[in-house]
Amino acid sequence: MKIEKRAVGGINILELEGKITIGKGDVALREAVQQLLAEGADKILIHLEKVTTIDSSGVGELVSAFTTVTNRGGKLKLVNLPPKVNDILQITQLITVFEVYDTEEEALASF
Amino acid sequence: MSERQLHLTVGSRFENVELVQSAIDEAMAERGADQDSRHWVGLAVREAVANAIKHGNRLDPSKRVDVEVRIDGGFVEIRVSDEGEGFDPAEVRDPLAPENLFRTNGRGIFYMRRFMDEVSYAAAASGGTSVLMRKRIAAEPASSQEQ
Numbered sequence: 053m054k055i056e057k058r059a060v061g062g063i064n065i066l067e068l069e070g071k072i073t074i075g076k077g078d079v080a081l082r083e084a085v086q087q088l089l090a091e092g093a094d095k096i097l098i099h100l101e102k103v104t105t106i107d108s109s110g111v112g113e114l115v116s117a118f119t120t121v122t123n124r125g126g127k128l129k130l131v132n133l134p135p136k137v138n139d140i141l142q143i144t145q146l147i148t149v150f151e152v153y154d155t156e157e158e159a160l161a162s163f
Numbered sequence: 164m165s166e167r168q169l170h171l172t173v174g175s176r177f178e179n180v181e182l183v184q185s186a187i188d189e190a191m192a193e194r195g196a197d198q199d200s201r202h203w204v205g206l207a208v209r210e211a212v213a214n215a216i217k218h219g220n221r222l223d224p225s226k227r228v229d230v231e232v233r234i235d236g237g238f239v240e241i242r243v244s245d246e247g248e249g250f251d252p253a254e255v256r257d258p259l260a261p262e263n264l265f266r267t268n269g270r271g272i273f274y275m276r277r278f279m280d281e282v283s284y285a286a287a288a289s290g291g292t293s294v295l296m297r298k299r300i301a302a303e304p305a306s307s308q309e310q
Contacts, residue, residue, distance in 0.1 A: 074213045075177030105202075107209050108274055112267035119265055136202060143277050144258055144270055 053077035055084050063095040069102035072110030085117040094126030095163045101132035131159040169232040175220040180212045194234045200300035203278040210271040211243040219245025240297045244287035252284045
C-alpha cells in the first residue's frame with residue numbers, strides 16, 4: 053500500500069492507495085498514524101478512494117487509529133469510501149462509528 | 164464453467180496470503196467467474212489463510228497451510244487446513260455486540276460467513292483446524308469476456 057501525506061489548514065490527510073491487508077498495509081497505516089500523533093497531529097482525515105481491498109486486519113487498524121486519536125482528544129474521519137470498502141464497514145456496523153464523508157471539501161469543513 | 168481443481172501448500176508467512184488469493188483469483192477468472200464473486204471469495208480466502216497462519220499455526224514457519232480448491236458447476240469450494248492445536252468457532256465473540264464494536268480483531272470469521280454461502284469447521288487430518296467454504300459464483304457477462 054502507498055500512503056501520501058499532506059496537510060490542509062491544520063488537518064492532516066493520509067491518502068491510502070492499494071491494499072490495507074494483513075502483514076503490510078495494516079502495519080503501514082499504523083505507522084503513519086503513529087507518526088502523525090508523535091508530531092502532535094490531532095485532526096486526521098483518511099482518504100480511501102484508491103483502496104482496492106481491505107481485510108479484517110485493515111479494518112482493525114482503522115478502528116485502532118480511531119480509538120487512539122479519539123482517546124487523545126483528537127478527531128479522525130474518513131472520506132471517499134469505494135463501494136466495497138463501504139460494504140465492509142457496513143457489514144460490521146462500523147459505518148456508524150466513523151464519521152464518513154463523500155467529498156474532501158465536506159470532510160475538511162467538518163473539523 | 165468447466166471444473167478446475169487446485170491444491171496449494173504454503174508456509175506460515177503472511178506474504179503467502181497474497182499468493183494463495185492470487186492463485187485462486189486467476190483460477191476463477193479462467194473459469195469465467197465475475198469480478199464481484201472473485202472479490203468476495205478473495206477476501207474470504209484471505210481471512211481463512213490469515214487465520215490459519217496466525218491463530219492456527221501461530222506464525223510457526225515450520226507449520227504449513229494446505230489449501231484445496233474446486234471450481235465446478237457454478238460453485239467454488241475451498242478448504243483451508245492448518246497444523247495448529249484446533250479451534251472452537253463457538254468461542255468467537257460476536258463482532259456486532261456493542262462491547263466488541265471497538266475491538267481491533269475478531270471480525271475475520273464473521274466476514275467469511277458473510278462473503279460465502281456456507282462456512283463450516285472440522286478437525287483437519289493434520290490435527291489442526293480445517294475450514295470449508297462454498298459459494299455459488301456468477302459468470303462474467305459475455306460482453307466483458309470479449310474485451
